[in-house]
Amino acid sequence: MTQLRSGPPLLTASDYRHNAAHLVEPDVWDFIEGGAEDERTLAANERAFDRVRLRPRVLAGVSDADTGVSLFGTRHATPIGIAPTAYHRLIDPEGEVATARGASAAGALFVVAMFASRTIEDIAAAVPQPQGLWLQVYWLQRRDVMRSLVRRAERAGYGAVMLTVDVPRMGRRWRDMRNGFTIGGDVAAVNIDPAVMAAAHVRDEGESAIARHTADTFDPTLTWADLAWLRAQTGLPLVLKGILTAEDAALAADHGADAIVVSNHGGRQLDGAVATLDALTEVTDAVGDRMPVLFDGGVRRGTDALAALALGARMVLTGRPPLWGLAAGGADGVAGVLRAATGELAHAMVLAGRPTLAALDRSAVRLSSLTGADA
Numbered sequence: 001m002t003q004l005r006s007g008p009p010l011l012t013a014s015d016y017r018h019n020a021a022h023l024v025e026p027d028v029w030d031f032i033e034g035g036a037e038d039e040r041t042l043a044a045n046e047r048a049f050d051r052v053r054l055r056p057r058v059l060a061g062v063s064d065a066d067t068g069v070s071l072f073g074t075r076h077a078t079p080i081g082i083a084p085t086a087y088h089r090l091i092d093p094e095g096e097v098a099t100a101r102g103a104s105a106a107g108a109l110f111v112v113a114m115f116a117s118r119t120i121e122d123i124a125a126a127v128p129q130p131q132g133l134w135l136q137v138y139w140l141q142r143r144d145v146m147r148s149l150v151r152r153a154e155r156a157g158y159g160a161v162m163l164t165v166d167v168p169r170m171g172r173r174w175r176d177m178r179n180g181f182t183i184g185g186d187v188a189a190v191n192i193d194p195a196v197m198a199a200a201h202v203r204d205e206g207e208s209a210i211a212r213h214t215a216d217t218f219d220p221t222l223t224w225a226d227l228a229w230l231r232a233q234t235g236l237p238l239v240l241k242g243i244l245t246a247e248d249a250a251l252a253a254d255h256g257a258d259a260i261v262v263s264n265h266g267g268r269q270l271d272g273a274v275a276t277l278d279a280l281t282e283v284t285d286a287v288g289d290r291m292p293v294l295f296d297g298g299v300r301r302g303t304d305a306l307a308a309l310a311l312g313a314r315m316v317l318t319g320r321p322p323l324w325g326l327a328a329g330g331a332d333g334v335a336g337v338l339r340a341a342t343g344e345l346a347h348a349m350v351l352a353g354r355p356t357l358a359a360l361d362r363s364a365v366r367l368s369s370l371t372g373a374d375a
């Protein structure tokens with residue numbers, strides 16, 4: 001729990017959010033909070049959890065819950081990890097180094113973004129177990145830049161590489177466009193050749209500089225066949241983030257992905273895309289035992305995590321809440337927000353009569369409510 005110098009303790013993700021809102025520059029807050037276009041998918045992600053009802057079992061003799069989970073040979077104390085989010089130094093001077101310390105203190109996976117504002121090596125040096133870090137990458141036109149990042153992550157001891165596949169171009173984010181959002185000050189994507197990054201720092205009225213940057217540097221011609229190239233660059237497990245359909249989940253398995261993340265990028269890409277919770281069961285059904293399925297989008301409470309885990313996710317990731325924690329209290333705030341959610345999950349598992357994550361299956365949730373409007 002994060003105790004501020006004054007004011008009540010922060011107990012929930014929502015407490016952290018309200019606290020952080022006053023501490024972050026307005027244009028950065030819009031960048032964090034915002035989604036694509038009318039933000040319908042952003043809203044749908046959270047709303048989907050309101051339709052879940054849990055099915056507790058009683059007299060199960062459960063006095064405590066074990067939230068531990070293993071993935072790619074690494075044990076994590078919690079199945080609630082940190083999704084990749086760019087530029088943490090917009091929020092805290094220590095940036096991703098503080099986030100990594102917080103994640104490590106909470107025993108959580110931290111997926112470091114390609115557009116991190118601290119080096120891959122500094123982030124690894126901040127934690128006792130760098131295999132609890134993964135590196136996220138986008139597919140750039142400059143494959144040499146991708147190759148060098150992946151190799152650096154491997155040398156620094158990272159546990160996996162995550163390729164984000166839902167950004168052939170950036171979603172239109174009205175908030176960022178109205179703000180002329182630009183990465184400013186001394187914040188930069190320090191792991192990438194500055195020549196590749198120049199456009200992200202040029203402000204233009206009515207434009208998002210990061211959208212312009214992605215249009216200039218990402219490779220939208222990517223197809224499933226290209227994955228073999230990335231596979232060949234590293235011995236690390238390869239995770240694909242941004243899958244929403246059974247068809248693509250099956251293709252990911254066919255093309256040798258080691259895991260996938262059901263994600264709509266936190267509602268920041270295709271507005272109107274399906275809420276991730278509503279996509280989860282079609283994906284887990286399609287994948288079966290072929291590889292682990294992870295999940296992100298709208299997870300704000302331990303019971304949200306419980307629902308996604310019960311519907312087949314091996315792990316859930318959260319994007320915005322750790323940023324709220326970082327703003328509210330640096331590394332302690334990141335650890336605080338993760339511990340809060342993990343504590344809620346453990347509490348709910350006891351009350352639901354499920355002592356381990358393995359004991360969580362579809363019988364723990366009422367599936368019928370997932371298809372009703374507001375059942």
Ligand SMILES: Cc1cc2nc3c(=O)[nH]c(=O)nc-3n(C[C@H](O)[C@H](O)[C@H](O)COP(=O)(O)O)c2cc1C
Nearest residue numbers: 032083084085086113164265266297298318319320
């Ligand atoms: C401020 C911000 C920056 C993000 N940056 C990245 C990124 O660099 N790479 C990526 O794959 N996803 C990025 N995402 C998407 C997250 O990884 C994740 O999919 C999303 O935040 C999950 O939804 P949630 O915020 O509701 O938990 C970003 C999201 C936010 C809010």
Ligand SMILES: CCCCCCC(=O)C(=O)O
Nearest residue numbers: 086115200210213214268
């Ligand atoms: C020029 C940097 C692009 C950062 C992309 C971050 C991201 O994925 C997001 O959703 O925002």
